[in-house]
Structures are given as structure tokens and as C-alpha cells.
Amino acid sequence: MCSNYEIECLEDLETFISSQNNTQNVSYISIVPEVCKTYPCILGIDEAGRGPVLGPMVYGISFCPINEQIILEKLECADSKALNEKKRDEIFNNICKESKTLGWAVDIISPMSICNSMLSRKKYSLNQVSMDSAVGLIKSAETAGVLIAHIFVDTVGPSEKYQEYLRNLFPKYKITVAKKADSIYPVVSAASICAKVTRDHALKVWKFPEEIDVTDGGFGSGYPGDPVTKQFLVDYCDPVFGYPQLVRFSWSTSELALENLAYHVEMEDIEEKNVPANNNLSITSFFKVAGTKKRTEKTRHEFFTQRCLSRNVEF
Template sequence: MDLSAYDSHNWENANVDSEIPDLCKKEPCVLGVDEAGRGPVLGPMVYGICFCPVSKHDDLKASGVADSKTLTEDQREKIFEIIHKNSDYIGWSLDIISPVYISNCMYKRPKVSLNEVSHNSAISLIKRAIAAGVKVAEVYVDTVGPPEKYQAKLQDIFPTIKITVAKKADALFPCVSGASICAKVARDRALKGWKFPEGIEIDNWGSGYPGDAVTKNFLMNSIDRVFGFPGIVRFSWSTAEKIADEKCISASWNEDEDEEKKEKTPSVLQFFARKQSGDVYEAPPPVKKRHHFFTDRCLSSVQNF
């Protein structure tokens, strides 16, 4: 598993893929989808898929795959090596979603929820496998949100594939367990190899979960009063937001009412009204709209005196 592309640009998303087994291009395949790192305030969320021919699904189970949360790190690493060595019939793919991207999505207007980010990642990975030539016949997904709605959504997108979305799918279907292990191993390795573009030298930030005292201590000590947290932190998590509110310099953003009024569509009556100075109609001068970069960020023009 080569994560060098992500390690060197960990503020961007990255895809990592195994070789596609020839058998997966010839026989109908099962494909499992799962994630790692949904809850932590630190680091990326990783979505993974694991696939193999339907005829080999029991062989995948025999490799020892299980819900990654029930395994130790050493056990996950060993099982991943087994998956990797059986590349003649097992394939996998990863979507590493950076904490910067997660925060940007959740702060967008309109907001892109973490559920939507998750759904989009799962869909893109399934499409990625199909585009690579995998004969996907069955897809099993660990649910995000109500399983019935999620399954209907996926079935609409992939009408020719049998879709099953279930709670605790990583404990029910070997291909989902395999995806869970691939995703978790990738996230663990990404955090171990994390390089701070900000030049920070810290090698212990705990588990990354908001309730971890070591993680909280890292958040308290790594924050800059102007620029906030380093890129490993998901700014949009309430734990991070509370610390930023307490320790950072406050800033207020005032709505530019004048600009908003200018951008409103003029009344139809204005086009039929006569000028007071004569009978000839003159259209009002065109108003140059501000670029969305400024309006999306509530930025307004200022003048120094």
C-alpha cells in the first residue's frame, strides 16, 4: 500500500488502488464498502472497497477478515498482508479524504454534510472499480444514515447491480470486512507518516477522538491565535470549534447590505418608467456583480483613511 502521494500532499484527497486481478475481470464479483475514521477530530476519513469473484467469497472469509474495530493493529496488518498476497483474486481501492476537505465541505454554503461526503466517496469507488474492468455483480455497504434510503439511492445509480446496505455489514459480509481492514490500515499508516506543512514537530496526538485527553491537549497546544489549527485537524468538529472560540482572536463579519441591494434584480416597472427630464427611456447602468469568491466568504471592500 503506497501512500506516498497522500503523505506529500495530505491537505488534498487521494486514491490508492491495488492491481486488478484478471479473474475479477472475467467472473461476476462481490464488492464491499466501508470506512475508517468517521468520528475522529484528527486526520483523514478513509473509504475503502474490497472485491473478489462471487465464487471466491468464502475464500476471502477464510483469510480471517473481520470487522476492523474488533482487531488489534497487528492483526489488521497481518490480514491486510494476506489480502495483498492473494492479489490473484482479491482487489481493493481507497479514497483518502483529507481533514481539510472535510472541513471545507461542512463550512460551505450550502453545507455538504459528512453523510453526503461519505455517500459520494462510496459511489465514486464503485464507479472506479467498474471503470477499471471489475465485473461487479453484488455490492454490500455498511450503512451511513437510514439503510433503506441509502440502498434505494445506490440502486438508482447502479440499477443492474444487486445492492445490499445494512447496519454492521462489516461483521456480516467478508468483502465489507476486507474493505474495513484496508481502510483502517490506510488511515493508521497515514497518521503515522503525517508530515506537518506548518513545520510543527509533534509525534503524539493520542487516538484523534474528541474524548481523548491527549488529543485535547494537542488541540490546545497546536492552535495559532490567528490561523487556527494545523491541517490535521477537522476545524468543523465542535471540539475544535470550542477551543478556537476560546483561544483565537475574534473576528466579526458584517453583511454588506449595500452590495446586496445592488445585486437584487430590478423591478420590471423600471424598464417602463420615463425619466423626469424627458420622454425617452434610458435603461439603468449595468451593475457589475461581485465574484462569488467574495460573496461566499462574506468579504466586503474596505478603505483606509
């Protein structure tokens, strides 16, 4: 968790996000109020940006002492989807101002990380990515000293299974997992707002390493049904290299667009040179002979390094 940066308002949040690497996951936890270390707390968990084809998915938590939870209602915490952007930003700023009572944290999961996980050889679904993020945030709160008593979670998949999964990991806490928890429990609503505001502003300050010129809001909301987003997928598809790193290329929306816009490529098997026909290599050929000249690594094209592509393949 990044803890050496104090976020007191939206401007601080944007500064923090813009200083990070878009291709990597980034986490942040606020300063934990002293009262949250000495008095039992409730903790809420929710996400923003699960469905969009563009941008990161953000998981958020909020926490406060059980006897102080009335403050969440005073701040008008509600399901972030039911609030407009201006209201969400206002509530987020007010959450930051209540730093002696409320704490929060976010986990920004990059589009590249999401796609690499979903397309890996080992099955690693978006649900599992989500659960791992939630678990990581709970552990970060623990490490920071939050005295957790009860955790409220907006579900991913069947709520009963998710609740059992979390209870097995955290048996000392009371855990409630429910559908639409962000509209039922104010502490989850606060987490929802922190996650949504973080995602919105992450998109506003998104830096394109591909050096393409996209005006602010030029890619829309990121949801597949948004006409501006649809047009972005058409305008910014390279026929050879595909999409910029903002795009979740594992989504069916982008896959279908690539089929129509990108060149079709057929990969041929490359025959290895200097390999005996019977493929019976001497075992000593697998070891480096002392005194032999070191093999020099060729510099890889930045396309591969920017996308964290590796030669190591796990079977």
C-alpha cells in the same frame, strides 16, 4: 484514481501516502485480478475515521469473485474495530499478497475537504460526502473492469434510503445495505480493514506544512475523547490562525476549543472607494477599456493558498 503505483505491502502504502498532498483527496485502486474481469464479483464498502476530530476519513472497497469468497474467511477478515493494529496490518499484507484473486481501493478524504464541504453555503453533509465517496469507488471499480454482481455496504444513515439511493444509481447490480455490515459480510470486513489501515498509516506519515514539531503519535488517536488528542488541541492552537490542517475545524470539539483559546475577531464592513453615493454606475464601467493597463494581482499569503481559500464566493 491513481493506478500507476503498485502497493504490495504496508511499506508501499506508507510510501504512496507520504508522496501525496495532505490537503487534497487521494484515491488508489489496486491492480484488478484478471479473474475479477471475467467472473461475477462481490464488492464490499466501508469507512474508517468518520468520528475523529483529527485526520482524514477513508473509504475502502474490496472485491473478489463470488466463487472465491471463502478466501476472505481464510484471511480472518473481520470488523476492523474488533481487531488490534497488529492484526489489521497482518491481514492487510495478506490481502495484498492475494493479488490474483482479491482487489481493493481506498479514497482518502482530507480534513480540509471535509470541513470545507460541511461549512459550505450549499448544504453538503458528512453523510453526503460519505455517499459520494462510496459511489466514486464503485465507478472506479467499474472503469477498471471489475465484473460486479453484488455490492454490500455498511450503512450511512437509514439503510433503506441508502439502499434505494444506490439502486437508482446502479440498477444492474444487486445491492445490500445493512447496519454493521463489516461484522456480517467478510467482503465488507476486508474493505473496513483496508480503510482503517490506510487511515492509521496516513496519520503516521502525516506531514505538517505548518512546520510544527509533533512527535510520532503526539496527537493520539484523533478521537475527541482521547486525552492526548485533547492536549494536542490545546498545545497547537494558534490564537490568530487556529489549527494546523490535520484538525477538522468544523467539529464542535475544535470549535469549542477555539472559543477558549483563540482571539475574538470582529469584521467590519469595508466601504468601497470611488463609488458614487447613489451607486448608479455606468454599464461601461464594468468593461475593460482597450489599451488600459492590466491589473496586477497581489501575491496572496501562503496561509490562504495552503488552505485552498478562494475569493470567489458562491451565493
